[in-house]
Amino acid sequence: MKISCDIDIKHLTRVEGHGNIRIIIENGQVREARWEVVETPRFFEAILVGKLFENAPYLCGRICGICSIGHTLASIRAVENGFGIRPTLQTQRLRLLLKHMETLQSHILHIYFLTAPDYLGVGSVLPLVQSHPEVVQQALRLKLLANDICDEVGGRRLHPTRTVVGGFTMLPDRYRLGQFRQRLQASLADLTASVDLFATFSIPDFQRETEFVSLQGDGDYPFIGGNLISTDGVVKQEQEYAAMTNEYMADYSTSKLSRLSRKSFAVGALARINNNFAGLLPQARAIAEELGLVPVLHNPYMNVVAQLVECVQVVLESMQLIDDLLAEPWQEHRQPVEPREGIGVAAVEVPRGILYHCLHLDAAGRIVKADCVIPTSQNHANIFHDIEELALFCAGQGKSDKEIELLAEMLVRAYDPCISCSVH
């Protein structure tokens, strides 16, 4: 029996943004267990008001330094849905390829730089440069490949330049796309090595039953648009997103919070796999099974394993996308854009979960009202309740303060929270 402990982590490390963990156990009883979000708000939804539509992707991409491509594409889709523009197949393929490579670079960053140090018993990736050089090289190679393709397709890996409403300002080089196809093929060896590495990690055995929300697949593993689904049986259309997110405020967070059928729900790689396991490609599904990831799984620490499975999925899908793109000559890269009054909603699966942008546009294409619901803001309440549950679990186990502290940190990190994004 754990008698007492007092954990007070101000500004948790190796996560994006600022959050605190507080756990107090006295005489075996949990007195306090909290996840607090203290990030400063930047008011993007107000900033957008009165701006022409072309500002939306440019500004919204700057909500986040990791998933800027996801935000840019969500804003573009919201504007295009508002104006009634349907992107060409070529544009859809290029956007999905770009998004996949953002997913790969973001997941690799999280898996290797933010998570792996905990499992290898170090404070950061720096000591691994000496102790596990091959692991660091694997990570850097995968990340470099993903970022190089983002540069080629989106113009820039962070805050992309070529992505605009109506398509792209310019197209990638066909020869280089072919070369990237080869590098993607070669990267599967690094991913296999990553799977082997993960098989050696002992993932904490902790479960708390919750609801998982993601896009709904149609025999595929969806990333952009379509219906919304939860493991509790809720199904909504893209434009009904607000009924899925139900945002509210609480004293422990400067980020808005969400709930659906229960007191909290989760989004992200684990939620996507829990909802769309059947849509995974056979190779990715086999790896999921090998690593013990079979739906519906309620262990939040397994989110990082789900991310690794998704890395394999997006690499395989990207190779197919490049084949499809190279099988046809380039079409027009940019469609004409005619503003019209309307409300445009976009639901896009970004690395940390489902992201919604909603823009109210006037006849001249100016933004009248904006709403962005971020994956991490949807996860905060779930993290909060997980921390409570973890404290109860630890109180009954007689673990040391250090162990409890590490478990709590690893729990929050497992969600790969993007806290500045969630507060925006």
Added chain:
Amino acid sequence: MPLSKNSQSLPAVFGSGVLRITICSLLLMIDIESYTLLLNQVLEMTEQKAFLGVPLTRPKVAFFELSSCEGCQLQLLNNEATLLDFLSLVEIVRFREGMKEAGDDYEIAFVEGSITRMDEEELLRVIRSQARIVVALGSCACFGGVNQLKNRFNDLEWVKKEVYGSFPIETQEVKPISAVIKVDLEIYGCPIKKEEVERIVTALVLGEQVHHPQYPVCMECKARENICLFDLGEPCLGPVTRAGCAAWCPSNRLGCWGCRGPAPEANLAQLQIIMEERGVSRERMIDRLECFGGFAGFVAEVKGKKGESI
């Protein structure tokens, strides 16, 4: 690049991607495994870096973030090919986003983000009292960045209500960090250009002067033989924005939005004439000029003429 005799080029070998490893291995006729072994030996031997035979001290560096997307710090991690070289130049004692350990004995502080809350001003004063050199990292730190767009409403209560309704939330008018503390060096850009950061940090470590270009992005764009975006019907602030990004956006056929602020030689009056001649609306010109805060003075002047509030 072969392994060379003098030690200062060794980190470059270590900071290699797969390509350079392959080339090195081919040159040395060894396999990757022996290369890794060799690599570790080399690493142990080169704990002390030298420049032209003079030993270098690795300055202790810390990273801090105020209100921002943290993208500028991530840009440093995004430079996979030279990341390890870069890390060998400095000793990072604090980088919350990447490491658990946190030291307070830093000499150089990189601060990302702009000020939007009182606690950020306090943190800045602590940083200033400790660091020998404070570097403003990116456009949010230098000019307020996209965050300062909320200042244009001149009505904080409306801004808060638009996003949070009646829920109480603390915020203030967005300021660059130079509004609160003395800044020694500014690194512009949204995002920062990692090659530029590495050049500047190398100069800092070697005790050299850091120079920013005086000319505008337009010069770099011409040098890259790009089609002028005005000829493609796109508005562009390349003629007035400080160079140093190698015309990053225009080279991808996106007009410049002025994230690096005005070039010292910029002719802003002429920009208005160009925009007018090319049929770019005043609204679209102002969208770009006011986006990052670097042209704040000029925007106030342009808006002032028409007596607009926003």
